[in-house]
């Protein structure tokens with residue numbers, strides 16, 4: 276996809292996520308990798324009302340070269356792009372259920388959401404590390420996210436929210452949606468003796484859909 280099409284896609288996904296309550300106010304940020312840099316949502320922008328022409332443009336060294344001032348969490352996106360060569364897009368949300376799990380699970384927890392459904396395993400993978408709490412926009416979180424992102428496509432930031440990466444923007448949005456649904460199921464089933472996928476079933480999914 277060319278840059279104009281990606282800008283348009285980013286606007287449409289932002290509006291869709293906002294309309295369905297995956298993001299409220301100015302929460303969340305989204306980036307996509309270009310051949311020679313990145314597009315990222317402007318800081319304090321509402322995902323529901325993005326203007327394609329004002330989306331921030333970064334060069335390959337993450338310097339701001341166009342559009343409005345970028346998200347204050349550029350470093351969070353950089354952590355994924357530097358740790359995962361395949362990452363082509365990163366989605367950060369404060370979606371309610373995943374954030375609720377991020378308030379329950381402790382830093383270092385590798386599996387805060389059990390493998391209840393195939394699509395959670397296919398989109399998120401075997402691990403979902405919880406990264407310790409840092410103030411939003413605090414660049415000190417970059418090394419912690421980078422270390423976690425080397426082992427996983429997505430992380431939960433303690434008491435803050437999920438960050439998800441994938442090859443394409445479409446896949447990253449789908450993964451963020453799947454993570455939110457998995458978090459909802461995990462919370463719904465917390466007091467029940469739920470049947471999770473076993474190790475063989477998880478391995479089969481990862482081998483088939485890797």
Ligand code: 13P
Nearest residue numbers: 303304318319346347411
């Ligand atoms: P920005 O508006 O700077 O992208 O920050 C939003 C956010 O989600 C902070 O965690």
